[in-house]
Amino acid sequence: MEKSSEEKGSNIVLALDPPLDDRMQMIKKAKKILESTRDHICAVKFNRHLILPLGLFSGVQELIRQAEEYQLPTIMDCKINDIGNTNRIIAEHYFKGGFEALTANPFVGWEDGLQPVFETARRMSRGVILLVYMSHRSAGEGYGRAFVTADNERAPAYSIFARKALEWKADGAVVGATYPERIGEISSILGRNVPIYSPGVGAQGGKISLCMKNGARYLIVGRTITLAQRPGRVAEKIKTQARVRVA
Amino acid sequence: MEKSSEEKGSNIVLALDPPLDDRMQMIKKAKKILESTRDHICAVKFNRHLILPLGLFSGVQELIRQAEEYQLPTIMDCKINDIGNTNRIIAEHYFKGGFEALTANPFVGWEDGLQPVFETARRMSRGVILLVYMSHRSAGEGYGRAFVTADNERAPAYSIFARKALEWKADGAVVGATYPERIGEISSILGRNVPIYSPGVGAQGGKISLCMKNGARYLIVGRTITLAQRPGRVAEKIKTQARVRVA
Numbered sequence: 001m002e003k004s005s006e007e008k009g010s011n012i013v014l015a016l017d018p019p020l021d022d023r024m025q026m027i028k029k030a031k032k033i034l035e036s037t038r039d040h041i042c043a044v045k046f047n048r049h050l051i052l053p054l055g056l057f058s059g060v061q062e063l064i065r066q067a068e069e070y071q072l073p074t075i076m077d078c079k080i081n082d083i084g085n086t087n088r089i090i091a092e093h094y095f096k097g098g099f100e101a102l103t104a105n106p107f108v109g110w111e112d113g114l115q116p117v118f119e120t121a122r123r124m125s126r127g128v129i130l131l132v133y134m135s136h137r138s139a140g141e142g143y144g145r146a147f148v149t150a151d152n153e154r155a156p157a158y159s160i161f162a163r164k165a166l167e168w169k170a171d172g173a174v175v176g177a178t179y180p181e182r183i184g185e186i187s188s189i190l191g192r193n194v195p196i197y198s199p200g201v202g203a204q205g206g207k208i209s210l211c212m213k214n215g216a217r218y219l220i221v222g223r224t225i226t227l228a229q230r231p232g233r234v235a236e237k238i239k240t241q242a243r244v245r246v247a
Numbered sequence: 248m249e250k251s252s253e254e255k256g257s258n259i260v261l262a263l264d265p266p267l268d269d270r271m272q273m274i275k276k277a278k279k280i281l282e283s284t285r286d287h288i289c290a291v292k293f294n295r296h297l298i299l300p301l302g303l304f305s306g307v308q309e310l311i312r313q314a315e316e317y318q319l320p321t322i323m324d325c326k327i328n329d330i331g332n333t334n335r336i337i338a339e340h341y342f343k344g345g346f347e348a349l350t351a352n353p354f355v356g357w358e359d360g361l362q363p364v365f366e367t368a369r370r371m372s373r374g375v376i377l378l379v380y381m382s383h384r385s386a387g388e389g390y391g392r393a394f395v396t397a398d399n400e401r402a403p404a405y406s407i408f409a410r411k412a413l414e415w416k417a418d419g420a421v422v423g424a425t426y427p428e429r430i431g432e433i434s435s436i437l438g439r440n441v442p443i444y445s446p447g448v449g450a451q452g453g454k455i456s457l458c459m460k461n462g463a464r465y466l467i468v469g470r471t472i473t474l475a476q477r478p479g480r481v482a483e484k485i486k487t488q489a490r491v492r493v494a
Contacts, residue, residue: 020336023304047333052340055302057270081326081352083383083451086294088266093299105328107354109385136330138356146395154395204330 001101001127001172002197004073005042005218010239011076013197014041015222016063026050027059031066036232037225038070040239045075045220048098051092056097061163066096073100080129081105084112091120099129101171107124107142108122110168118168125169131185133158135176144182160188172197172218177206180214187215201238203227208241248348248419248442251320252289252465257486260322260444262469263286263310264296269297273297273308278313284472285317286412287412287486292467293320293346303344311345322349326378328352331359338367347420348374351427354389357415358403365415374418379433382406382423382447391429409436419465424453427461434462448485450474455488 005011014037030050042241044067046060054060067074076099087108094102103120104114114128121128126242133143140216143161146154158175165173166189170220173190177200187196195217200206211219219242221235228234249372252258261284265276277297291314293307302309314321323346325332334355339347349368351361361375367374380390390408393401405422412420413436422430424447434443442464447453449471457467466489468482475481 009286013339016369020339044369046338048337049331049333051299052337052344054297054305055305058302058305077329081328082294082324085294088265090295090299092267093295097299107351109337109354109383109388110380112384113386134330134355136356137359139360141356142354145351148393148395148401178375 001044001073001218005072008039008042010040010245011185011218011242012041012235012239013043013045013218013220014225014235015045015047015199015220016226017222018226020049023053023059025063026053030063031199033173033226033231034063034066035072036230037235038072040232041072041237042218042225043073043075045077047077047159056093060097068098071103074098075100075127075129076102076168076236079103079105080114080117081108084116087114088116088120091109091117093135094171095120095124095126099126101129103131103132103174104130106164108121109159109165128168129172129174129197130161130165131162132165132168132173133179133182135178135206139176157188158186162186165190166195168199170194174199174220175216176204177198177208177211177216180207183211184214190229208238212242248320248465250291251318254287254318255286256355257287258288258465258467258489259288259291259482259486261472261482262292262294262324262446262467263473264294264469265473267296268298270306274309275433276363280473281310281313281317282480284482285319285479287479287482288319289465290320290322292324293326295357298323303340308342314347319347321345322347322374324375324381325365326350326352327361328355331363334361335363335367338364342367342371342373346373348376350376350421353377353379353411354404357411361415374392375415376419376421376444377411377412377415377417379408379420380422380426380429382451382453386423386426391470405433406436409433412437412441415443421446421467422463423447424455424458424463425451425452427454427457428490430458430463431461433473455485459489
């Protein structure tokens with residue numbers, strides 16, 4: 001990711017979630033968005049928007065090959081949160097399907113939970129990005145909840161998850177751009193060890209400047225780009241905005 | 248579910264997760280397991296084991312049609328835990344694909360979280376089953392964790408999730424058979440309003456008798472049946488064991 005970001009001069013991860021349509025139109029639309037934004041992004045994130053209608057080993061393969069052609073790493077945002085055996089099978093499928101990283105929910109725990117995901121990722125030289133604070137309105141109901149810790153103190157879920165990201169050597173942490181103060185707090189726990197991926201600018205209302213200032217390393221941008229008349233132009237504009245803040 | 252369970256005289260939900268194989272073999276194997284267990288189960292649960300390699304709208308359709316032919320309801324165990332907009336799209340795909348219910352993780356919260364899933368389910372007359380306590384070894388790391396409640400008291404995550412299941416009018420609650428004492432506690436919160444689905448007997452070590460005695464309504468059984476030499480025989484045996492305990 002670091003290398004791709006430097007080469008492309010961008011820290012924008014495109015969330016390639018085109019609006020619902022018939023399958024052929026979805027592939028066509030997604031290919032067009034990817035083609036027009038390729039010079040302004042450093043990675044592509046997929047979600048179930050494409051996987052479910054197109055199929056991981058059928059339609060989606062065309063898009064993964066296109067991303068590879070552009071030397072853009074691909075991330076599967078599957079938010080893994082099942083039991084260990086199932087998690088391992090899910091991870092193997094996505095990695096065999098060509099994804100270079102996937103997202104996972106630390107709430108599931110380590111033993112017989114996410115441990116097999118990290119092991120599979122290490123074995124196949126892929127990455128695991130943990131959800132630390134999500135971008136939606138009720139994120140506080142879970143991620144912002146005060147937990148009782150092992151030593152009987154109180155700590156918010158996200159601070160416990162950030163510490164797990166360090167302990168488990170995660171390759172990234174997701175923190176919603178809609179909660180810039182959380183990005184700051186989590187960034188102070190993670191330091192430079194685990195980069196923060198921040199979704200939620202644009203359609204969800206997050207502000208690029210605050211987000212970058214508070215410690216986000218990558219911005220995940222979906223609808224603002226995918227629903228635009230000219231996705232390439234919008235991606236370029238966001239890339240420039242985010243770069244100015246980094247500099 | 249209630250109707251199917253009565254008609255079939257069974258409270259066994261088959262977790263149709265055949266071992267990894269090439270795609271044609273997987274479909275063949277899954278069809279055979281479904282055929283041989285049809286008289287001993289009341290529903291079929293799918294997970295990513297089949298969805299990812301076969302595709303929701305391609306290979307999996309054969310199996311869903313087979314289940315419909317046997318009048319067996321189908322559950323998609325997708326453990327939804329994304330933002331509202333994505334959750335809605337995931338739910339729509341699975342319901343359009345023929346599933347009659349899906350599973351969701353209450354940790355994600357209500358507003359802009361699971362609310363769109365419940366709304367989509369209601370609109371399409373389908374069900375939502377919430378994870379309340381999972382069956383894996385580190386389930387306690389999240390589901391068993393003490394949360395600080397709104398009135399500054401302490402309560403385990405699972406009791407808060409069980410109350411959400413009541414409040415959100417969930418169609419079921421998942422509680423691992425590997426934690427029979429949790430089934431009892433959660434059952435005393437849910438009463439007869441929300442039936443408990445319990446995975447983890449057999450391969451994961453849960454005991455049928457304790458599980459039923461403590462308040463489980465349905466047993467979810469996967470590997471014990473799918474890896475057996477004679478899946479039908481094993482399903483029949485488990486059905487009988489579980490029925491005795493109910494009577």
